[in-house]
Amino acid sequence: MSAEATRAQERPVTAELAKEFGLSAEEYQNALDILGRTPTFTEMGIISVMWSEHCSYKSSKVWLKTLPTTGPQVICGPGENAGVVDIGDGDAVIFKMESHNHPSYIEPYQGAATGVGGILRDVFTMGARPIANMNALRFGSPDHPKTRHLVSGVVAGIGGYGNCVGVPTVGGETNFHPAYNGNILVNAMTVGVAKTDRIFYSAAAGIGNPVVYVGSKTGRDGIHGATMASAEFTEDSEEKRPTVQVGDPFTEKLLIEACLELMETDAIVAIQDMGAAGLTSSSVEMAGKGGLGIELTLDSLPMREEAMTPYEIMLSESQERMLIILKPGREEVAKAIFDKWELDFAVIGHLTDTGNLVIKMYGETWCDMPIAPVSNAAPEYNRPWEPTPKASDVDDSVFDGYSESLGDTLTKLFGCPDLASKRWIWEQYDSLVGGDTRFMSGQADAAVVRVPGQTKAVAITTDCTPRYCLADPVEGGRQAVAEAWRNLSAVGALPLAITDNMNFGNPEKPRIMGQFVGAVQGIGEACKALDFPVVSGNVSLYNETNGEAILPTPAIGGVGIMPDAMIAAGIAFRNEGDVILAVGETKGHIGQSIFLREILGREEGAPPPVDLAVERRNGDFVRGLIHEGLVVSSHDAADGGLIVTIAEMALAGGIGAYLTGFDGQHVRTLFGEDQGRYVLAVRPDAVAAVQEKAKAAGVPVSVLGETRGTALSGRGGDIVSLKRLREANEGWLPAYMSAEL
Amino acid sequence: MKAAIVVFPGSNRERDAVAALEAVSGTKPHLVWHRDTELPKVDLIVVPGGFSYGDYLRSGAMAAHSPIMREVKARADQGVRVLGVCNGFQIITEAGLLPGALMRNGDLKFVCRVQHLRVENTDSPFTKKYAKGQIVRFPVAHGDGNYWTDAETVKRLDGEGQVAFRYVGDDARTDPRGNPNGSVSDIAGIFNAKRTVLGLMPHPEDAVEALHGNTDGKPMFEGLVEALS
Numbered sequence: 001m002s003a004e005a006t007r008a009q010e011r012p013v014t015a016e017l018a019k020e021f022g023l024s025a026e027e028y029q030n031a032l033d034i035l036g037r038t039p040t041f042t043e044m045g046i047i048s049v050m051w052s053e054h055c056s057y058k059s060s061k062v063w064l065k066t067l068p069t070t071g072p073q074v075i076c077g078p079g080e081n082a083g084v085v086d087i088g089d090g091d092a093v094i095f096k097m098e099s100h101n102h103p104s105y106i107e108p109y110q111g112a113a114t115g116v117g118g119i120l121r122d123v124f125t126m127g128a129r130p131i132a133n134m135n136a137l138r139f140g141s142p143d144h145p146k147t148r149h150l151v152s153g154v155v156a157g158i159g160g161y162g163n164c165v166g167v168p169t170v171g172g173e174t175n176f177h178p179a180y181n182g183n184i185l186v187n188a189m190t191v192g193v194a195k196t197d198r199i200f201y202s203a204a205a206g207i208g209n210p211v212v213y214v215g216s217k218t219g220r221d222g223i224h225g226a227t228m229a230s231a232e233f234t235e236d237s238e239e240k241r242p243t244v245q246v247g248d249p250f251t252e253k254l255l256i257e258a259c260l261e262l263m264e265t266d267a268i269v270a271i272q273d274m275g276a277a278g279l280t281s282s283s284v285e286m287a288g289k290g291g292l293g294i295e296l297t298l299d300s301l302p303m304r305e306e307a308m309t310p311y312e313i314m315l316s317e318s319q320e321r322m323l324i325i326l327k328p329g330r331e332e333v334a335k336a337i338f339d340k341w342e343l344d345f346a347v348i349g350h351l352t353d354t355g356n357l358v359i360k361m362y363g364e365t366w367c368d369m370p371i372a373p374v375s376n377a378a379p380e381y382n383r384p385w386e387p388t389p390k391a392s393d394v395d396d397s398v399f400d401g402y403s404e405s406l407g408d409t410l411t412k413l414f415g416c417p418d419l420a421s422k423r424w425i426w427e428q429y430d431s432l433v434g435g436d437t438r439f440m441s442g443q444a445d446a447a448v449v450r451v452p453g454q455t456k457a458v459a460i461t462t463d464c465t466p467r468y469c470l471a472d473p474v475e476g477g478r479q480a481v482a483e484a485w486r487n488l489s490a491v492g493a494l495p496l497a498i499t500d501n502m503n504f505g506n507p508e509k510p511r512i513m514g515q516f517v518g519a520v521q522g523i524g525e526a527c528k529a530l531d532f533p534v535v536s537g538n539v540s541l542y543n544e545t546n547g548e549a550i551l552p553t554p555a556i557g558g559v560g561i562m563p564d565a566m567i568a569a570g571i572a573f574r575n576e577g578d579v580i581l582a583v584g585e586t587k588g589h590i591g592q593s594i595f596l597r598e599i600l601g602r603e604e605g606a607p608p609p610v611d612l613a614v615e616r617r618n619g620d621f622v623r624g625l626i627h628e629g630l631v632v633s634s635h636d637a638a639d640g641g642l643i644v645t646i647a648e649m650a651l652a653g654g655i656g657a658y659l660t661g662f663d664g665q666h667v668r669t670l671f672g673e674d675q676g677r678y679v680l681a682v683r684p685d686a687v688a689a690v691q692e693k694a695k696a697a698g699v700p701v702s703v704l705g706e707t708r709g710t711a712l713s714g715r716g717g718d719i720v721s722l723k724r725l726r727e728a729n730e731g732w733l734p735a736y737m738s739a740e741l
Numbered sequence: 742m743k744a745a746i747v748v749f750p751g752s753n754r755e756r757d758a759v760a761a762l763e764a765v766s767g768t769k770p771h772l773v774w775h776r777d778t779e780l781p782k783v784d785l786i787v788v789p790g791g792f793s794y795g796d797y798l799r800s801g802a803m804a805a806h807s808p809i810m811r812e813v814k815a816r817a818d819q820g821v822r823v824l825g826v827c828n829g830f831q832i833i834t835e836a837g838l839l840p841g842a843l844m845r846n847g848d849l850k851f852v853c854r855v856q857h858l859r860v861e862n863t864d865s866p867f868t869k870k871y872a873k874g875q876i877v878r879f880p881v882a883h884g885d886g887n888y889w890t891d892a893e894t895v896k897r898l899d900g901e902g903q904v905a906f907r908y909v910g911d912d913a914r915t916d917p918r919g920n921p922n923g924s925v926s927d928i929a930g931i932f933n934a935k936r937t938v939l940g941l942m943p944h945p946e947d948a949v950e951a952l953h954g955n956t957d958g959k960p961m962f963e964g965l966v967e968a969l970s
Contacts, residue, residue: 164792166753250795428851430882435757
């Protein structure tokens with residue numbers, strides 16, 4: 001390869017090419033104005049990915065700025081690779097959730113696998129050893145011809161990557177809805193722990209300091225992946241398969257160990273992974289944050305393929321690569337560590353005082369442009385938006401003609417795709433490696449993972465109820481945060497902070513932009529009221545195919561802390577004769593409920609409102625009871641209402657419930673999805689103490705029954721056996737996945 | 742008891758093994774890097790779980806040819822106890838310390854769950870603290886745990902007391918399922934002829950403290966400490 005051969009592959013830079021690269025006419029003109037000349041082909045590629053929606057957050061930034069991001073616990077909020085939160089004793093928890101939606105639809109195994117790989121790198125880049133992975137998945141209708149293939153590939157991809165790197169995948173959520181038929185959502189979250197005085201940031205410093213490339217070699221995979229993720233899908237999206245990267249979890253595992261080993265030395269000035277837009281975004285962001293220039297000479301960069309051009313190298317999204325700024329003279333120390341782990345290591349450039357990004361290769365300069373003006377000129381739009389019209393609540397006429405037995409209704413609900421057991425999925429994930437997992441999927445409202453070598457534990461949850469968000473984005477945003485906060489409280493953890501993964505349709509449509517604006521407003525209100533700030537996040541827009549958008553899905557990843565993993569409460573009933581209590585007020589809100597959709601066949605009404613003050617009061621109360629050792633089992637009352645919550649606790653423990661608290665009540669009481677509620681099982685001798693504390697705290701608590709037998713039963717006899725519920729609950733997904741296509 | 746844990750690129754359960762051994766024996770085991778050619782003088786060698794070399798060829802096949810494995814084999818021949826767990830079972834089997842082979846799980850899917858096992862032979866330092874026929878629960882977490890050997894060898898293994906653990910179903914309330922991977926004759930773990938080497942797919946090191954939900958793995962490490970101290 002030579003300069004001449006490179007030039008032969010380049011295309012003339014015109015408005016046409018800029019459009020092909022995803023830039024609008026105004027954006028292209030802006031680039032011409034900043035440079036005062038026509039960009040080179042390489043520069044055009046670099047500018048287009050820097051200004052893509054995916055990298056620039058151009059549609060969302062103006063709204064994201066309104067979110068609360070600070071608090072006494074926050075060490076580092078949004079803007080770095082991941083958020084950092086203090087958990088005491090000189091320890092920090094570092095976490096983020098990120099989407100890999102577009103690639104996962106096109107190539108589910110590699111799309112999901114590299115999603116996990118990318119989010120792991122965001123976390124260990126900052127000096128944290130990853131201790132847990134989570135994921136939030138949304139698939140299309142089970143009847144859609146692609147759904148089975150996508151579920152199978154995504155789950156295998158997440159497992160294939162996470163299992164190999166040896167980070168336990170401890171929980172998540174999975175929904176099915178026809179709105180995701182053309183755009184599935186794969187949101188992956190990693191949580192790591194580090195020492196507060198050993199956290200690594202990305203801002204470059206020190207003119208002349210060496211710029212080092214480590215990890216896998218660079219190939220031609222993923223070129224313009226960030227551009228793909230910034231546009232709607234059409235019929236020909238399948239042709240974008242070459243823009244999906246391929247993951248190598250073995251190399252990632254070595255990279256984790258090598259980077260953490262290097263971080264124990266004093267060699268590092270700054271470090272960042274090469275994620276979306278690869279070497280472009282890592283070099284530009286690192287130099288930009290440090291207010292410096294950077295000069296790279298790409299000839300010595302480890303390459304997997306022959307005859308690569310500077311354009312291809314700068315835009316490649318090959319996986320498992322990091323960029324490090326070293327202190328001068330520390331190259332040998334660093335190289336020895338990467339040699340030990342058999343990873344590529346190359347000094348590819350140095351920092352300069354010019355403020356320019358300079359790319360050299362084959363003896364010529366292919367890019368020489370100022371970083372700050374280009375970064376700062378990344379577009380920022382205040383796109384037109386329409387508020388979502390309020391839905392009116394459903395009245396009692398929806399129950400006309402409903403006469404099914406409670407046992408039959410429960411059996412149907414437990415076998416419906418959203419409530420059916422996801423065991424088929426989570427058993428493909430190694431949830432135990434590390435030996436610190438206290439609770440994983442299905443055992444508690446939040447995963448609980450002990451901090452390695454200590455007694456304290458981190459609790460983790462992912463939450464969002466997209467059907468609520470569609471009906472009312474503001475209320476849905478509030479609910480997603482409140483539910484995350486509630487799930488952490490339900491295990492006994494003190495909620496600390498969240499990461500938000502905003503998945504929406506095309507922001508150029510005012511209706512969709514309105515959903516985004518509403519959700520951000522709701523999230524912000526809830527974060528403020530619950531002292532639960534946003535410390536990291538990711539936005540995925542253009543989740544539309546042929547004009548059909550997904551449900552607005554602001555997925556919330558919440559993290560909390562507890563002093564001792566062993567005080568955590570799980571959902572399973574553990575003893576016969578425990579008293580079952582409802583905490584919180586039940587009004588019977590049936591709009592947008594699972595019952596309404598699955599049993600009455602109607603997706604309508606307003607979602608249940610969240611009273612954030614009540615939420616906080618009830619959650620603090622439940623957490624307090626758990627810390628005092630008064631709670632045997634604890635579960636938040638969410639999808640399906642109180643009766644479904646109790647049945648889930650019964651199934652998890654294999655112990656039934658004798659219910660007296662519902663006598664004479666309307667079905668709304670059983671299935672309503674009012675917020676801020678929990679179901680607890682407590683020993684009989686603890687009931688009086690709990691009721692006394694409830695009275696003092698002003699929290700409504702009522703007795704629903706007691707744990708007993710092998711069925712849900714009441715004064716009228718058995719309602720439904722656990723065996724029947726279990727068959728419905730455990731049967732659906734394996735049967736669906738093994739059915740003929 | 743002095744123990745060494747062999748670490749390959751891609752091993753990922755060495756920390757679990759360290760924690761279990763340290764908790765029971767009170768001594769930190771040595772970690773030996775795969776490129777080392779010498780082992781310290783130890784009473785027990787553990788080959789831990791993970792994905793050595795990514796398992797990109799055949800699980801355990803690359804690691805079995807690593808320089809350190811020649812040393813492990815030599816020590817095993819001298820009677821040093823060797824415990825191979827999960828990927829470690831695959832590696833020591835590929836290295837010829839145990840008969841048979843481990844193939845992809847029958848349903849081609851990775852499986853992680855708590856699994857019921859029956860202790861088949863207690864005449865070894867690994868299993869002496871269990872009762873014959875005792876049902877224990879260890880987690881499994883593997884994609885290639887489908888043990889295979891021919892019918893004649895299964896018969897011989899049974900006859901010589903070389904089957905250590907079998908997968909069993911259980912009438913326990915929460916998870917009654919048996920064989921998770923299609924292994925021949927439900928074999929979960931086997932000894933060599935002298936019962937100085939044990940390979941098994943399940944993870945006793947992830948069932949040693951209350952946090953794990955059960956401590957059925959602890960007697961294995963207690964037995965080793967008792968026999969080798």
